[in-house]
Amino acid sequence: MAFLEVDNMSLEFGGVKACQNVTLKLEPGILYGLIGPNGAGKSTIFNVLTGIYPPTRGDVKLGGESLVGKKPFEIAQKGIGRTFQNIRLFKELTVLENVMSAFYSSSHSSMLDMVFETGKFHTEEADVRAKSMELLKVMGIEDLAEVPAGGLPYGKQRKLEIARALGLNPKLLLLDEPAAGLNPTETRELTDLIRKIQKDRNITVLLIEHDMGLVMKICEKIYVLVQGQLVCEGTADVVQNDKRVIEAYLGVDE
Amino acid sequence: MKNINKTFLIIAMFFGLAILLNFVMGGFSFDVASLFYAKPTRWQGLISPYYYAVLVILCVNVVLSVSLALLNGFTGLFTMGHAGFMAIGAYTSASIVTFMLPTAPFFIQMIVGSLCAGTIAALIGFLIGVSSLRLNGDYLGMVTLGFSEIIRIMLLNIDAVGGARGMTDIPQYSNLGSVLLLAVIVILVIKRIRDGRLGRAMLAIKENEMAANMMGINPLAIKVKAFVISSFIAGVAGSFFAHSEGYLSTQTFTFVKSFEVIAMNVIGGLGSLSGAILGAGILTVLPEALRKVQDITGIDLRMIIYALTMILIMILRPQGLMGNREWKWLSSK
Ligand SMILES: Nc1ncnc2c1ncn2[C@@H]1O[C@H](COP(=O)(O)OP(=O)(O)O)[C@@H](O)[C@H]1O
Numbered sequence: 001m002a003f004l005e006v007d008n009m010s011l012e013f014g015g016v017k018a019c020q021n022v023t024l025k026l027e028p029g030i031l032y033g034l035i036g037p038n039g040a041g042k043s044t045i046f047n048v049l050t051g052i053y054p055p056t057r058g059d060v061k062l063g064g065e066s067l068v069g070k071k072p073f074e075i076a077q078k079g080i081g082r083t084f085q086n087i088r089l090f091k092e093l094t095v096l097e098n099v100m101s102a103f104y105s106s107s108h109s110s111m112l113d114m115v116f117e118t119g120k121f122h123t124e125e126a127d128v129r130a131k132s133m134e135l136l137k138v139m140g141i142e143d144l145a146e147v148p149a150g151g152l153p154y155g156k157q158r159k160l161e162i163a164r165a166l167g168l169n170p171k172l173l174l175l176d177e178p179a180a181g182l183n184p185t186e187t188r189e190l191t192d193l194i195r196k197i198q199k200d201r202n203i204t205v206l207l208i209e210h211d212m213g214l215v216m217k218i219c220e221k222i223y224v225l226v227q228g229q230l231v232c233e234g235t236a237d238v239v240q241n242d243k244r245v246i247e248a249y250l251g252v253d254e
Numbered sequence: 255m256k257n258i259n260k261t262f263l264i265i266a267m268f269f270g271l272a273i274l275l276n277f278v279m280g281g282f283s284f285d286v287a288s289l290f291y292a293k294p295t296r297w298q299g300l301i302s303p304y305y306y307a308v309l310v311i312l313c314v315n316v317v318l319s320v321s322l323a324l325l326n327g328f329t330g331l332f333t334m335g336h337a338g339f340m341a342i343g344a345y346t347s348a349s350i351v352t353f354m355l356p357t358a359p360f361f362i363q364m365i366v367g368s369l370c371a372g373t374i375a376a377l378i379g380f381l382i383g384v385s386s387l388r389l390n391g392d393y394l395g396m397v398t399l400g401f402s403e404i405i406r407i408m409l410l411n412i413d414a415v416g417g418a419r420g421m422t423d424i425p426q427y428s429n430l431g432s433v434l435l436l437a438v439i440v441i442l443v444i445k446r447i448r449d450g451r452l453g454r455a456m457l458a459i460k461e462n463e464m465a466a467n468m469m470g471i472n473p474l475a476i477k478v479k480a481f482v483i484s485s486f487i488a489g490v491a492g493s494f495f496a497h498s499e500g501y502l503s504t505q506t507f508t509f510v511k512s513f514e515v516i517a518m519n520v521i522g523g524l525g526s527l528s529g530a531i532l533g534a535g536i537l538t539v540l541p542e543a544l545r546k547v548q549d550i551t552g553i554d555l556r557m558i559i560y561a562l563t564m565i566l567i568m569i570l571r572p573q574g575l576m577g578n579r580e581w582k583w584l585s586s587k
């Protein structure tokens with residue numbers, strides 16, 4: 001049984017069939033790619049996985065347990081972290097506080113601990129701070145820790161979103177077009193970083209990306225989605241040479 | 255450990271000042287506690303009854319403003335019923351102390367009165383929170399406004415608490431010393447909540463609820479917590495207000511009072527604790543200071559100047575006087 005299973009999942013918005021009978025089986029510790037033209041339903045799959053939309057039909061299971069009907073924050077607590085295609089940072093919080101906020105559900109200071117600033121509060125706070133700093137270092141933005149997140153340049157905001165998602169200590173990390181809007185140098189740098197994080201932490205990553213080169217280079221397995229339907233899955237070689245993909249995706253998009 | 259010492263240091267400093275003041279006001283005596291309770295006779299040696307009354311209201315307003323800041327400034331919940339929670343606290347405490355503990359020692363009255371006031375206000379805050387926090391922002395404002403007026407009209411019709419005549423002869427154990435101490439404690443408590451994990455979660459929800467969800471934060475639970483804490487404090491503020499004044503009228507707790515507290519937050523700067531304090535200061539002191547102007551000019555320009563000042567601040571500094579900055583002693587570093 002796979003670690004994350006999306007089983008014949010369909011989602012309709014009124015008449016729009018955003019996803020049709022999508023089936024994914026993700027194994028632990030592997031970097032997956034999810035590609036497809038604009039409007040194919042890629043982000044919608046993420047929104048279903050994270051509980052924002054309940055699927056119209058079908059099921060989503062994490063470690064054998066169905067996630068359908070669970071609240072978004074409950075799913076996040078179970079270990080699914082994500083970033084957003086249109087960045088959603090806590091703009092007025094500092095870069096460091098953004099990451100620290102992801103430790104909310106894994107820390108335990110009570111209100112009295114906070115009000116009396118007890119030893120427990122200080123130990124935990126220092127611990128969360130250190131771990132968050134560590135994540136900022138991983139993403140190479142530790143020198144910006146005290147800057148309000150909204151003031152970061154675009155590329156660094158994308159990195160901060162990844163650092164924040166890692167603060168949840170996720171088993172599955174969903175990255176929605178993390179390289180969108182970056183220049184080629186930044187894209188290459190980020191690609192290597194994603195690969196490294198995935199290997200170092202041995203987590204499962206599902207990466208939505210527009211940049212075909214990026215996906216082909218780092219993903220072990222790629223799913224191709226066209227108009228809400230999976231048309232092909234396999235290694236970069238398989239996908240690149242698949243007729244339907246070339247027609248439906250490369251042909252249309254480039 | 256270092257910071258527990260800081261808590262004690264602040265309290266010790268406060269009592270140190272109290273002893274000093276005690277000395278200034280009546281020669282040296284060990285009866286320092288009387289600075290914090292009972293009739294303001296001792297204080298009146300130092301300041302005129304007029305300034306005394308203004309300072310008491312100032313402290314109560316600071317407490318109200320700071321507790322509302324937790325809701326609309328930090329958690330992003332726009333409510334319009336703060337006066338309602340204050341009224342619940344004021345009348346609860348006044349009734350319990352007047353009818354059940356009229357002869358108890360002052361500290362028993364103070365502790366039982368303010369805790370009951372806070373608890374009942376928090377309980378009602380909880381019920382309103384749970385039932386209305388699923389609503390989006392504007393509706394929440396309406397519901398809390400309506401609720402607060404309902405409370406007021408109910409109180410107006412209860413004869414036991416004086417009805418339209420108001421409630422008189424409430425034991426006056428509280429005074430400037432105790433409301434000042436209350437204000438200091440409440441400011442510290444709110445600051446520390448803001449700087450802990452709960453405060454970060456509140457700010458995260460205000461900034462982006464969807465992203466907060468994705469970080470494993472349960473927005474509804476945090477909002478209810480904010481609601482309960484804020485109404486508890488408003489209730490306690492009401493209790494101290496009742497026992498400082500010795501008299502309660504439902505006219506004090508109309509929606510005008512709720513709007514006044516919102517204005518304090520907005521003028522100081524939504525999201526800034528320092529701003530909430532500054533706003534309370536300005537909105538309490540400005541109308542009083544303008545009385546003096548009236549004495550000189552002979553015509554009542556108070557409301558005009560007051561309104562113009564508000565408008566000017568909103569035009570020149572729409573983000574409020576403090577924006578989202580903090581004074582050093584209240585900053586999170
Ligand atoms: N909340 C929504 N309501 C209605 N339609 C939606 C909603 N979200 C997405 N869609 C539609 O679903 C389709 C897939 O969108 P999306 O998942 O964002 O595509 P992608 O991420 O692959 O570019 C699009 O046609 C989009 O308009």
Ligand SMILES: [Mg+2]
Nearest residue numbers: 042043044085
């Ligand atoms: Mg998308």
